[in-house]
Amino acid sequence: MTISMYQASIPVSIRTLNNLVSILEKGATYAETKKIDPSVLINSRLSPDMFPLSKQVQIASDIVNRGAARLAGIEPTQFEDNETTFPQLIDRIHQTISGLNTFKPEQIDGSEERTITLKLGDKTIDFQGMPFLLSFVLPNLYFHVTTAYDILRHCGVELGKQDFLGQP
Known part of the structure; x- marks a missing residue:
């Protein structure tokens, strides 16, 4: 059996982005439950020289959006990179999946x-x-989704390996 470029790219990217949505939803719930300003989590980073959570999500979105378009030989949709809330980040991921x-x-x-x-x-x-x-x-998709996961986990959000992997 062979795997096609489509199978290796689109379904895999959609699954990973859906898992990222679930991770972000847990982050939003955590902020609300613990009465933490969500912007604290959204602007958190693992190291001062790394991008914050918001940028990790934006890059994960961009890499698959642009990657799929380039593989298809078309111009990619452009996003503004102006998301500052969990709902906006989640909406961006939903737009990317769409x-x-x-x-x-x-x-x-x-x-x-x-x-x-x-x-x-x-x-x-x-x-x-x-x-x-x-x-x-x-690799870029996995790196940035993993880093988003790690930022939220570092901030105390109860996440586990299954949150990253999703349901089989």
């Missing part, structure tokens, strides 16, 4: 060797589709 749900397998499948050029700062990096997905998009 966008991912519009992709059809035939748009993504066959992109294994498509040349994808990224401008990262002052560098330009060329990828072929499969390495782009497997060594750039998915």
